[in-house]
Amino acid sequence: MKDSNFLKENNGRQFWHPMTSPQDSIDNPPKIITEAEGVRLRDIDGHEVIDAVGGLWNVNLGYSCQPVKDAIAGQLNRLPYYSTFRGSSNDTAIELAYELNAFFAPDGMTRAFFTSGGSDSIETSLRLARQYHKLRGEPGRTKFLSLKKGYHGTHFGAASVNGNANFRTAYEPLMPGCFHIPAPYPYRNPFNETDPARLATLCAAALEDEIAFQGANTIAAMVMEPILGAGGVIPPHESFAPMVREICTRHGILLITDEVITAFGRTGAWSGARLWGIQPDMMATAKAITNGYFPFGAVMIGGHVQEVFENNPAAKIAHGYTYSGHPVGAAAALACLAETHRQNVPGNAATRGTQIYEGCLALMEKYEIIGDVRGGHGLMTAIEMVSDRSTKKPIGGDVAQVVQETAYQNGTMIRVSGPNIILSPPLILTEADAAGILSALDAGFAAV
Ligand code: PMP
16 A cells, blocks of 8 residues: 555545545545444544444445455456356356345345446436336336435436436436426425425325326336435335325336335335335345445346336347446345345344434434434434524534534544435444444534
C-alpha cells in the first residue's frame, strides 16, 4: 500500500467519486478505509469505528464472513469466469438460481435473471415488464409508476423512476412515460396527514387517480421499495403495500418491488414482500446478495411472468450483461444465502433494529434538533434533523457534518443524506455494538 500522504493527496485528484462534486472530494476529504473486521472499520490514520452504514446497506454479514471469502477464492481458482449468454452456462450460476428460487418461493418467485448490481436489476425488471405486456398482446402498456422519494439507482431507466430531484435534474431529459405518486411519509406529505394508516389510504387513492388519468392500458408496471431507503427510511403503514398490490392486480399493472436493500433480512423479515405479506410480480435484488464482496444482483421473476415468457416461443430476452451469472458472484451469493440461514440474520436484525430505533427515539426526547425518527423494521433507521421543530425547517449549514464527524471521533461511521442520518449497520450487530452506535450519536448531537 502507498503511504498515507500519497493516498490522501491523490484521492480527490485521481478519480471522481459518486454522489459528490470533484471539488468537494478535495475540500472535504473522505475517510479512507484500509481495513475492516467484523462490524468495524480502520481508516488510514489507524482510527477504528463501528460501521453503522454497513458498507452501503450491503455488508449484512460484516467484513469477516470467512465462508463467503472462501467461496470467492475457491471459485476464482476453479473457474474465475464464464458467460451465461446463449450457448453457454456455468455450474455455480445454475446452483444459485436453484437456491434463490427456493429462497424466494414464499414471495411467488420462480425464476432468476442475473445482473451486476441494483441499477442493473431495476433496468432489467423495467425492460422485462414492457416485454411481458408485448408478449401478452398489450404493446401499449409502456409507462411506469413509482413513489416520490423512492430511490432506484442511476441508469436512465432507474433515474427515470427515481423520486428525488437530486438524482434526476442534471441528467434530464429522462425516459418518457414515468410518473410519480406521493410517498406515504407521515412527517411531510401534501395531504398534511400525520396518521400513517389514513395517509396510506390517501396515497393509494392518488395511485388510483394517476392510473385513471394515464389510462390503465398504457401502464406497464409500478416500481416500489417495500420500505423507502435512500429517500430517508420511510416505512409505510402496513396496509399500504397490500393496497398497492390489489390496485395493480385490478388494473393489469405489474408490481415490481425494489428489494435491493430489503431482501435477505435487512427489515427483520426475509424479504420486504414477506414483511408486508404481498407477492410482487418481480423483485429487484443486489447488494447483500453477495454481502458487498462482489458486484452482483438478481431479478426474481414471479410465476405468471415466467409463464408468459416460457409459453411464447418468440420471447427472446434481448437483454443481459457480460457479468450476468458471473460464477464468482454466484459462489459468493450461495455462501451468503447459507450464512443468512445459519445465523438467522433476519432475527438478529429485528432485535437489534428495535434497540437502535428505541435508542433514537430516546435521543429525540433529548435533542430538539431531531424532528423525526423512522424505523422499527429491522436495521434501517433514519433520524431527520430540523432547525425548528414547529416549522419542520430542515437543518442548514454544517450541522449534519458536525454530528457526523463527532460521531466518527466517538467510534461510529454514520451516513448523512440531506437532513437525514441513515443507520444501516451490518445485521450481525451485537447489543454492545448497537449501544456503541447510540452513544456516538449522543455525542454527535451534544456537539451541536
Ligand atoms: N434500488 C435501491 C432501493 C437502492 O438502495 C439502490 C442503491 N442504493 C439501488 C437500487 C441501485 O443499486 P446500485 O447502486 O447497486 O446500482
